Amino acid sequence: MITAGIDMGSRTVKVVFLEELKVDGAPQLKWGVKGKHIMFPEDLDADQAAEKAFNEALQASGIAREQVRRVVATGAGRKQVKFAHEDVTEVSAGAKGTVFMCPSARTVIDVGAEEGRGIKTDADGKVVDFAGNEKCAAGAGAFAESMSRALQLSLKEFGEASLRSDKTIPMNAQCTVFAESEVVSLIHSSTPKEDIAKAVLDAVASRVTAMARRVGIEGEVALIGGMVHNVGFVQSLKTALGVDNMLLPDMPEYVSALGAALIATEGKA
Amino acid sequence: MIANYGYKDGSGEYYISIDTDKCIVCEAGRACLGACPKGMFEIISDDYDDEVAAVKQQFRRSLAFDCAQCKPAGGYTTLPCVSACTPGAIKHSW
Ligand code: SF4
Ligand code: SF4
Numbered sequence: 467m468i469t470a471g472i473d474m475g476s477r478t479v480k481v482v483f484l485e486e487l488k489v490d491g492a493p494q495l496k497w498g499v500k501g502k503h504i505m506f507p508e509d510l511d512a513d514q515a516a517e518k519a520f521n522e523a524l525q526a527s528g529i530a531r532e533q534v535r536r537v538v539a540t541g542a543g544r545k546q547v548k549f550a551h552e553d554v555t556e557v558s559a560g561a562k563g564t565v566f567m568c569p570s571a572r573t574v575i576d577v578g579a580e581e582g583r584g585i586k587t588d589a590d591g592k593v594v595d596f597a598g599n600e601k602c603a604a605g606a607g608a609f610a611e612s613m614s615r616a617l618q619l620s621l622k623e624f625g626e627a628s629l630r631s632d633k634t635i636p637m638n639a640q641c642t643v644f645a646e647s648e649v650v651s652l653i654h655s656s657t658p659k660e661d662i663a664k665a666v667l668d669a670v671a672s673r674v675t676a677m678a679r680r681v682g683i684e685g686e687v688a689l690i691g692g693m694v695h696n697v698g699f700v701q702s703l704k705t706a707l708g709v710d711n712m713l714l715p716d717m718p719e720y721v722s723a724l725g726a727a728l729i730a731t732e733g734k735a
Numbered sequence: 736m737i738a739n740y741g742y743k744d745g746s747g748e749y750y751i752s753i754d755t756d757k758c759i760v761c762e763a764g765r766a767c768l769g770a771c772p773k774g775m776f777e778i779i780s781d782d783y784d785d786e787v788a789a790v791k792q793q794f795r796r797s798l799a800f801d802c803a804q805c806k807p808a809g810g811y812t813t814l815p816c817v818s819a820c821t822p823g824a825i826k827h828s829w
Contacts, residue, residue, distance in 0.1 A: 558782035592783070593736050597750065600795035601742035676743050680750065680828075729782075 468529060469536045469733070471559065471726025472516060472550065474543030476580040477608075479515055480720050481523035483534070484727035512546035520549070538730040540722050542580070554729055556722055557585055557596045563725030564688045565591035567715040572685025575678055575703070576722070577670075577693040579608045584678035591725070597680035599673065606670070607693050613649055613666040617659050621696060628663035628698030635665035645669060663698060671702035678707065687712050694718035736781070740790035741798050741828070749798040750828040751775075751816075755787035757824035770819030773801055788824065799829070 539547035614624035741750035
């Protein structure tokens, strides 16, 4: 049986197909290279973008549409996926996908482009407790991205630069707009780029940590979402949480789509 | 599940937490719906198909202002939502 999860984020659409195979008679779920990640095309509505991403993913994976038994949508635009049989929040999908990939994870931190959230999960990937920040995007990837542009660094360079800094420059602003003006004044006062990069990533980590603390940090902590690729952020987050180890799944931006595909395997109708 | 709705900003942390396990077998007849003068609660079907209370989307970014009427600066002893929910599912962080 093949199921699909589609994660309609604010900037990208991710599709994952999941196939249940029998290995030595026992059912096993297999997923992998069958994901498709497209930037949200500006000229398309959300439902058209979902359709386009899904068709491209089918084609890339050599799967016929009729083979897909159930589709579950997640993400901010999940209601727009007309062909989905069901939709679930990013919270449930994130927890489910994370525990599948990192079975020992009990605290999940999800940092996407526009939102961050802390989730506590049980061993089955069921959510026990969650918190997001409905108001402030400073605990999210888009903020780090726009700050890296202000420093004229790629996101990768931005993360690496922050690792070269041992300075702690507190950023007081709670809001991305004000934080941006703090960064501009740091640039004008010739603060080294690596120190500014660390200040920004520390600030994002501290916002995200506040959400994780709301739910209580328990067991092993996993980080999912695109910010996993930012080595500087991972370090800032470890420091802010006071943990030495953090589970970092492969293809972290696909974890929620994978969670949706897993939920699809449990689906009703 | 404990669902925390709200935000943290420069002035503080404003979350309403709902212990949704208590909502599944609500022993208060969904009293939260009528108790809040702002009508901030709704019953939703969550991802596990349980019928539980949630804070409506439009209030999640402005709780500090929305609850001000029940939380006068001089202090308060009870909140209508917390008192009405006898199972004790609702908590405020501020
Ligand atoms: S919040 Fe309280 S009153 Fe409202 S549904 Fe849940 S248990 Fe019932
Ligand atoms: S404190 Fe008052 S306004 Fe706020 S949720 Fe409770 S009843 Fe509603």
